[in-house]
Amino acid sequence: MTNPENSKAGNSPSLPSVFAVNNIKNHVSVTLGMDNDQYRLWVALFTNYAKANRVLHHIIDPKKKATKPLTDEETELWETIDATVLQWIYATISTDLLHTVVEDDSTAMECWNRIRDIFQDNQHSRAVTLEQEFSHTVMADFATASAYCQRLKNLADQLKNVGSPVSDTRLVLQLVSGLTNAYHSVGTIIRQRSPLPSFAQARSMLTLEEAGIAKQAATGASSSAMYANDSDASPTASILGRPPSQGKSNKNKKKGKGGKGKQGDNGQNNQPAVPAMTMSNPWQAAAYGGGYGNFGSWPWGPSPWACPPCPYPTAPWTRPQAPWTRPPGGIRPPNATARPQAYTTESPPSQTDIEQAMYTLGLSPPEPWYMDTGATSHMTSTTGNLSSFTNSSISNSILVGNGQSIPIIGTGTTILPKPHPPLSLNNILYAPKIVKNLVSVRKFTTDNSVTVEFDPFGFCVKDYKTGTRLMRCESQGALYPITPTSQVHHPAAFAALESTIWHDRLGHPGDVIFNSLRLKNLINCNSSNKKTICHSCSIGKHIKQPFVPSTTRTYMPFDIIHSDLWTSPISSSAGHRYYLVLLDDYTNYLWTFPLAKKSQVFDVFIKFHNFVKTQFERNIKTLQCDNGREFDNGPLTD
Structure with missing residues (x-):
């Protein structure tokens, strides 16, 4: 189809803007995967960018049919732009989705419709x-x-x-x-x-x-630190937010502001009143350390506290319902209405303080990791297994076998703790509702360059390049957990073997090198006084005369024939044990003749000579050999 926008006045063609796009991912930042979460966002970004570059009709059939290309040049331009838009689609989808929708000789609109059918069917x-x-x-x-x-x-x-x-x-x-x-x-x-x-x-x-x-939580934490530092104050003063009592003096009393009662009672020495904090767990005390001594015999005294008060307030302040005025005489009668307290009394707490909770936490072993060949990512149900954690701003979910989805809160990384080798687990999905901590075998092997071998009793992790075993985990149930195991220690010396075996394995070293390895305990040989001679070393150390560079030149075939007779250690099925080889120096053409006996060399050579003379009308000028006995006979010499 032709685009009027691609031509300027005077019908002079201009380069379409679609060809100026270097990286489509800079404009369509979402990579569409097989999940359905990002499809609508991907479609919105892609169609908007296609519309901005005037190529929207390549993926969405326009209501008004565009004019078909008339010339070959317009057709070629349309196909080039369509291929570019198709390449945009391929670059902004995941690999799994790409394998699903890619087809040969496909247009951008056909690919777009296939993707739409995937996400909008059923x-x-x-x-x-x-x-x-x-x-x-x-x-x-x-x-x-x-x-x-x-x-x-x-x-x-x-x-x-x-x-x-x-x-x-x-x-x-x-x-x-x-x-x-x-x-x-x-x-x-x-x-x-x-x-x-x-x-x-x-x-x-x-x-x-x-x-x-x-x-508010941050402000409460700072207030907690302030109350915790005041360790010399009495429990009552710490809770009520005022200094401890200094005696029984009732001097210098002043009325509180706002008609809310009097200050200075019980020997507070004119300290300004501070709103009392509501405590959920009052402290069991035999005596009230205020201005009047022990109130244990009075029913209207402070109710007992079940455990020591926290160094910080745990509930907002509760204002009394009505003001209280002190009766004449200085002491309240026992039958008077109880004074409203600034705290609330609840049932005694269970014995689960911080120390006991930490002790229980230390006794509870962490949930182990389980190897899973079907998982596409590592998964955990607690952040305690992670060394680093990042909250996920985009909500994703894990699709389990029964079709349900488990939400993902964030991702993190960790390293297997000792005594395991430092193998890393990257991009771990944190899903609190998952039942087991799963290790994706695929990601585990690719991230650490290792192999995992399973057997009925457990599994082994080995280095991919060297095959060295890194750890071994035993399994006693239906799953393969990563159990605590000791690292594999490799011995410094190998098993004790015969010296001849070590000599062959190490590439035939000399006595100096061999004895040095033994003294350093790198190898262990059985004691043997028998000295053997290595046949391979003897052959390899033979001294031969160097070959003199040949100055002979040939200008025609059969000027020089090189010959040799090779003896095979095993006879062929036809009974041949000797092979005569004749090589022409000029053409490098080779003839091979199988022989049963050495005495047949002369007859074969005569037949070869006649063959050359008849077929090529040439004579063999020179016969070159290695002075073997096969040519040392009377007829051939004559």
Whole structure:
């Protein structure tokens, strides 16, 4: 098809802009794989760029039919542009998808339609699966609010691709229904707004709430450090946020501001009142170290504390419901209403403090890794197995054998711990819902250049180049776990063998080198006083006279015939044991005659001489041999 845009005024052709594209990935940054997550984004980027370069009609059939190429030059230009667009498609899809859609003599539009059929076939079945996954997506499965929102948006886009679009209102409602308790307040605000905010606004509200929670957690951590450093204060003073009592003095009392009671009670020495913190686990104390001594006999005294207080507040401050005024006389009667406390008392906690939890963690062995020949990537259910971890901004999932999808939170790397050799596991997918930690045998062998050999009792990992065994793991169940094993230590000396065997294996070294290897314990030989002579060494050390460069020149065939008789150690099936070889010096043509006896040499040579004279009308001028006995006879000499 011709493009009017490719011609300027005066019908002078110009170079189309499609030929100026050096790297299509700079403009279409998404690589389309076999999964359905990125198809809509890939189509949007690709069609927009094709439209910008005026080649959209090469992939999407236009409503208005374009004019067909008229000349051979226009046809060639159209085919060149179509091949360029087809190359763009091949460059922006994965290798697996490329093998699926590539065909010989295919146009860009045909390839585009094949990709569309792959991702948009069986729309009703796809819609049922995506609808179920969309309805069961909750925020607890994701590390951040952005990842949760992105996953919902991707599922909504996929439903739109299969003809089941999701309205913005339903998308916001599903977003709110899957929130955790920490985001309950912002979820209530979104639900009660009329009309409902858009998905983009709801997502912005969630991210802002997430930032506020993170900031509040950071502020609480700094406050914890401040309270932890005050180790000299009494437990009561640490909890109430004021210095410890200095005695029973009730002097210099002043009214508190705002009519909330009096300061200075119980010997606080005019210290400013600080709001008391609500403690969930009060400390069991026999005596209250305040201004009035022991309150254990009074029912209205402070309730007992079950365990030592934390050095930091764990709950917000609870304001008393009504102010309390001290009765005349200085001591409250036993039948008076109990004073509201600044903390709440709960049931005693279980004996799982930090020390015990760390001890239990140390006793629990980590979940082992299992070799899996069917896995395409390494997978783990905990970040404790990773030496480095990165949260994934794009929501992906793992497709397991029963057809379900397990969300991926992020990726990481690690190295097998000692006593294993330092073999690396790269690009590990972190999926909290996966049951076992899996090692992809394919990626493990390619990343570490090793081979894995399985047997009924376990497996071995060997170096790919040398075949050296790096580790051995035993298996007692149905799977192949990477069990703790010791490294393979290679002996410095080989097994004890005969000296003749070592002499042959090491390439026939001399006595000096051989004795040096023995003294350094690099080889171990059996003691033997028998000295043997190596036949190969004797033959290899023979001294021969060098051959003098030949100055003979031949100008015609059969001027010089080189001859030799070779004796075979084994007779042929026809009974031939000798072979006469005749070589022409000028043409390098070779004749071979099998013989049963040496005495046949003369007869064969006479027949050869007659053959040359008859067929080539030439005489053999010179016969050159190695002075062997086969030519040392009377008839040939005569």
